[in-house]
Amino acid sequence: MGNTTRLELFCRLFLGLFVGFFCVTAALFVRYKTVTHTPQVTAVPSEGASQNLSARALATPFTSASRSQRATPSLKPQERMLITSSTSTFITFIAAAVANFMSWRERKRRRQTGKSGAPSTSRSVFALHCKASAEPHQPAPPSRFMPARSAAMHTKTVKIPGPDHPITIEPSPLRVIVKVAGKTVADTRRALMLREANYPAVFYVPREDADMSLLARTDHATYCPYKGNCSYYSIVPGGERSINAVWTYESPHDAVAPIKDHLAFYHDRVDSIEELDA
Numbered sequence: 001m002g003n004t005t006r007l008e009l010f011c012r013l014f015l016g017l018f019v020g021f022f023c024v025t026a027a028l029f030v031r032y033k034t035v036t037h038t039p040q041v042t043a044v045p046s047e048g049a050s051q052n053l054s055a056r057a058l059a060t061p062f063t064s065a066s067r068s069q070r071a072t073p074s075l076k077p078q079e080r081m082l083i084t085s086s087t088s089t090f091i092t093f094i095a096a097a098v099a100n101f102m103s104w105r106e107r108k109r110r111r112q113t114g115k116s117g118a119p120s121t122s123r124s125v126f127a128l129h130c131k132a133s134a135e136p137h138q139p140a141p142p143s144r145f146m147p148a149r150s151a152a153m154h155t156k157t158v159k160i161p162g163p164d165h166p167i168t169i170e171p172s173p174l175r176v177i178v179k180v181a182g183k184t185v186a187d188t189r190r191a192l193m194l195r196e197a198n199y200p201a202v203f204y205v206p207r208e209d210a211d212m213s214l215l216a217r218t219d220h221a222t223y224c225p226y227k228g229n230c231s232y233y234s235i236v237p238g239g240e241r242s243i244n245a246v247w248t249y250e251s252p253h254d255a256v257a258p259i260k261d262h263l264a265f266y267h268d269r270v271d272s273i274e275e276l277d278a
Helices: 003-036 047-059 062-068 077-117 121-133 236-242 254-259
Strands: 167-171 174-180 183-188 192-196 202-206 215-224 228-235 246-248 262-265 272-277
Touching (some): 167 254, 174 202, 174 236, 183 202, 183 262, 192 254, 228 236
Antiparallel strands (some): 167 192, 174 183, 174 272, 192 202, 202 262, 215 228, 246 262
């Protein structure tokens, strides 16, 4: 049951109790006022009786006349106890309602603060990944198509490269060296050059020519309909800057099968990608 549903039930219960106790208290108050202000019927004495009463009144001391006045009626102990109980219960329920409402507001504020102030790592990584993909000099990231978690909710489509979206893979004649934080992450003369549509060319380095001890696999994953499921690694020496700096297709589609067991690097998440003559 959600917080909103619980709050609605509590408000209805409180409203019912409020109406009930209000009616009881109002009824007792009306009765009290009625008893207090009941009109007294005074008989009009005859002329002879008036003279006798006047004479008797003159003979009666003032104190006796005061005691003969009708005292203001008071509530019975049972009625007084009922009014006191109703009032105290009413105040108690008001205090409980206020306390419950304040507690609900505090829980809601904490949840909103937690969502806005402490974003999850995967969300931050995905935002960083999308930001990198917007760089004009960066290769098109695999995640430009759809995240893997979204792909799981839909049927994964497989597209074949063609004239409208060409993909070519060929061996590079250059020596490719990738460095991060003064460490050589990869050094190869067997890099593959992948060119895809209008995106910048990307070097794919064999895993055998990379220092895998400097890499840490992450949970981030994306899907490309032309190449397949894509996994990611972070470069440990690079710290936060090098989160998900490396991507790889471990089971690529047949059209790009040569890039299997190869690694690609984001330019802005490493210190340098050197291209030297072999």
